Amino acid sequence: MAAINDLVNQISDVRLRARLSEEVAYLAKKKKFGLVFEEHLPEKTLLYNSELKVGMTVCYKNKSVDDTYLVTDINDNEVTLRNLKTGELFSEEKRKVVQIRRFGEAVFPMLKHVDSVQKGSKDAAWHMLIEADNYHALQLLDYLYPGEVDCIYIDPPYNTGSRDWKYNNSFVDSNDEWRHSKWLAFMKRRLELAKKLLKPDDSVLIIAIDDNELFALGMLLEELFKGSERQIIDITINPKGKARDQRLSQVDEYLLVVYLGNGGAQEIIDGGELEEIRWPYLRRSEASSVRSSRKNQFYPIYVDDETKKIVKIGEPIPKEVDRNSVPQIKGCTAVFPVTEENVEMIWGLTGPSLQLAVDGDYVQVNFNKKNKFQPYTIKYVTAPSIEKVENGDYSVVGRRDDGSKIVVSTQSSSKRKTTVWKKNLYDANKYGTQIVSSIIKNKQFPFPKSLYAVHDTLKSFLSNKKDALVVDFFAGSGTTLHALNLLNFEDGGNRRGILVTNNEVSSREETDLLDKGYLPGDDVWEDNGICRSVTWPRVKHSILGVDTAGVPIDGNYFLDKYRMESKKRTVKQIDYISPSKVTTVAQKKKIISLLGTQRIPSTKLVSSGAFAIDDEKPTAILFDLSYEEEWYQELEGKDNVTEVLIVTEDKSAFKRISEKSIEILGTKDSYSQEERAMSEGFKSNCEYFSLDFLNKDDVELGNEFESILPILWAKSGCVGMRPENVEDVDFIFPIESNFSVLINEYAFAQFKEEMKNHVGIEYVYIVTNSNDAFSEMASEFSGVNSYQLYKDYLDNFMIQGAVK
Known part of the structure; x- marks a missing residue:
């Protein structure tokens, strides 16, 4: 722009120079540097669950969303419509049209229960699956969990031109010259909402992507997350390679990771490279290490004959004292370092040094039937090796049945994973498609991620956050929640997942259903949608451990845990x-x-x-x-x-x-990967909701309390059974949950008294139109999160609707 300004300044005509300067300044203000793409008109969403009412704006279910109509009358199965462009009035079948909303208009969402699965305890936190356009779902999640999410993992459409995603109700294919800018506009709107969910001081955003939009997405993230560090992870998901005409065979995809605040990769051990350190025998074996060589290293070690554990370390005995003359302890054997030939040797440690090893669980005792003179063999971890454990060169990965620690060398493996991931378990066909097929018998889903690729991704960033909140708003086949349940099982975590997906059918299925006379919203159409036919069945049945036919799922999970096997x-x-x-x-x-x-x-x-x-x-x-x-x-x-x-x-x-x-x-200790039968399922709970919308006036009048109640349960952390069927009461304290609601403000005295009987209440919702009354009542409950209904709810979505 500096060169243009210089040229403009050379113009002698003062009025022309001033006019051009104004225009250049205007252009400079509009000029966008960095990633440049057409923002496109705001997206629109079709509300298939919404009951048609007079005054609503609608469009045809299977036509352009740009052609809109106003409902002027409803008569049984017919509606009278007015064309908003021409003003023409005409009648149409009610089932052919659907309410339409433009993104940015104020909406007042509700969570409508569809189904649930419970295999965990009633008072545990529940996962959620929300069937919805993810834009509106993100608006709701911004209300529920602002700045509370530890990790967002998404696998958005890759925009390959294969008609695998929609923009404004139309599939985007390779012939659409605007498909790249549509995709970027589509992603930007959702990422702007998603950013509000993440903990600003400690969280990560992870996006799976291929090379079609990798670089554009990277620039978009740079624009949206200024100041946040980013990394690209290369992950092999198709070892056989995908043939590409006159191009290299593609074997990998990518993860784009954005680190917010202190969010980062965790130190984990790559089990595939574990190698246990050697535990030497405590009895010295070289010919020079006879009893007389070290006076402080010939002493009794008392082993409990039942527990096979060391209970006492005796004092060294002089060489002239018979070892059989030492005091005995009832139920124990006094063990000395003696060979099979009855040659008295020495222990490899002094008594005090051995006691330190015993106290640290660095000693193993095993029965030795071959040596009647020394009926127990004793192995230990050397002092230098213990020091390496303490400084991090070695790691403790578990304990044996006797309580002794399993110590492995990590010098040959990274403490954190690198940016190049390759493992047989990442094969998307074998551990993605085939796993989904083993659960869902009558439905195909294209290109699901490997369960273990997603598991390792979550573990790499959440291994130290066992109560993390994870969101996936491109849930697809539900791999993220499946992986989260597997990770929770492995390490005893209580991480909670929220999945969001629409209920679209594929391009091929859409054509087939339209040919048969079905329309979106019809039961047959909706039953074939991704959420109802893939996502929910996988979530539900992977928890239960049976496939959709009710048969125990065949196969095993490969756990990120390893079992030690000792072999001669x-x-x-x-x-x-x-x-x-x-x-x-x-x-x-x-x-x-x-x-x-x-x-x-x-x-x-x-x-x-x-x-x-x-x-x-x-x-x-x-x-x-x-x-x-x-x-x-x-x-x-x-x-x-x-x-x-x-x-x-x-x-x-x-x-x-x-x-x-x-x-x-000694024996050779090796590790084999532990497995778990898929038929065992998981001790986990999940609620399945569809997103619907409420009338603002009905909410203000208090007519929609039961419709909003699931939102209050979700905002409070989804703890305990979701309450329902609440009628004619002044307040509620849901069983085994952590929130309460004062519905009738005139019953505050009784509500306050009842609060004393409920420990663990963290959220209080108070229904009142008076800000002063709310402040006064809320002040009575210190240490809890208080919200005013319905003002808090309405104000939030009015403000969101005002933000363009």
Whole structure:
């Protein structure tokens, strides 16, 4: 603009220069930098649930929303309409038209109960599914939960041109030259409302998207969330790839993440890379560690024979004192470090050091039937390893049945996930489409997200928020709530989800239904809509654990929890080769080479040729039994070794060395992913509502209290059973809930007295037209959230309607 101003200033005609300067200033004011798109006319919504009344504006259900009519008369199944463009009056079938509202007009919503499912406790917080255009649903949610939402996760239409979304009641396809700006206008209006829901100081917005609108959406978010940090996550959802003509095969999609305030990714352990640290045996095994070598490390450890836990650590005893002479404790065994050959050794820790490990649950005790001299083996976590737990290099991921901690190394895995996600469980076909099909038997849904991709997304940002409020206003097949229930089951969380979706049918279904004479609003049409035929059935039946035919759901969930399995090392006798015939290093290397370098490279054969062992490879082989002690020393700490080969024809020698080798190496602990039968469902509750609208005058007159009551229940946190059938009472205290309503202000004294009998009331709603009376009554209840009805409700939606 500076160059234009310079050129304008060069104009000698004063009046022309001034006039042009005004026009340039006007253009500069209107000029928009950054993301530029056509805002389009405001969207319109069709209110199929609304009962037609005289004075309403309507349009045809299956025609353009730009052609509107005024209802002037209603006679049974016919309506008289006036064309708002031409003024023409005519009659039409009532079922063919529907009330229409333009976005921005004041609306007064209500939640109309459709269905519910309860498998959790009655007093638990409930999830919600709202069938509605998400714009109006967001207006309601802005009233219910302003600045209270921890996470919004949405999977909006990708705008590929495949007629998978509507703008003003018409499918948008690839031939629409305005489809990109329509999509941006559509998203902007909803994101502006969604922003009001998020906690400004600690929340995240997550949007799943592909490359069609990735960059435009990124610029839109930059405009709407100025000052907030953003990241792009690349997630592989189709490992086989999607063929694209003359383009690279597409295997991934993206998550755009916006961090508000302190909102951020949480430190979590990637279970796929867990590796438990080695717990060495407490009894020293090297020949030099006999009893006389350390005077403070030969002492009794008293193990309770029933619980198999250490109850006392005795004092060291002098070498001249018989170990069998120490005092005994009833019900316990005094354990000393003694080999199978009755050789007295020493413990690997002093008594005080062992006590610290016991106190920290870093000690394991196991019965040892092979050693009558030491009937219990004891393993422990070393002091350096405990220090690594404390500084975060190692992590505790659970406990064994005996209470000892499960400690894993996290050095090879990220504490936070990276921005590139790839896991077999993210396959959208196998863990999205197939899971939906296992629940819903008579309906297809295109491209549902992998349950585990959404689960990991929520966990990455909400693992430390077990009471988080999560909103998804493009709910689709309901994956978000399914994933939220799975996450809550895994970590005992009480996160609550709110899903919003319309009840549109697909383009193909719309054509088919119209050909059969059905219209939107007809039962057959609505029963085929996404909310009623996919979203709700999935939510309901995944909680119950049965499919839509009532049969237990087949299959298991893969949990983000891991079960430790201890397996013995494999020891094999190589007796078909005579040691006397394998004497040279070259011969032994040739035998090792037959095993393959993945098991043990021949270069790992020691110079003497006695054995081959490595710090990383799984196989160790012993050729020369005269190096038995050296072999044992080398085995110490080799947790990687899972297979031991002993070349000998002597069975007794093999038995002796194999048992000693297994004792030194111990069992190999590995992890397998825990599973849960889908048929078990979830201990969860969910209410299914459709969004309807009320008449402002009826609300003001107090004629719609029961219609507004579900909104009060939702605003109070959806705690306990939703109250209903409230008639002719002065006040209510819903059972097992956290709110109360004073309906008749003249009964305030009784209401105030009754409040004393209800602990845990957090929300109080008072019906009164007097602001002063409300303030006076509300002042009697400190520490609760008080709202004036119906003023608070009406004012909120009048203000929203005034905002363009």
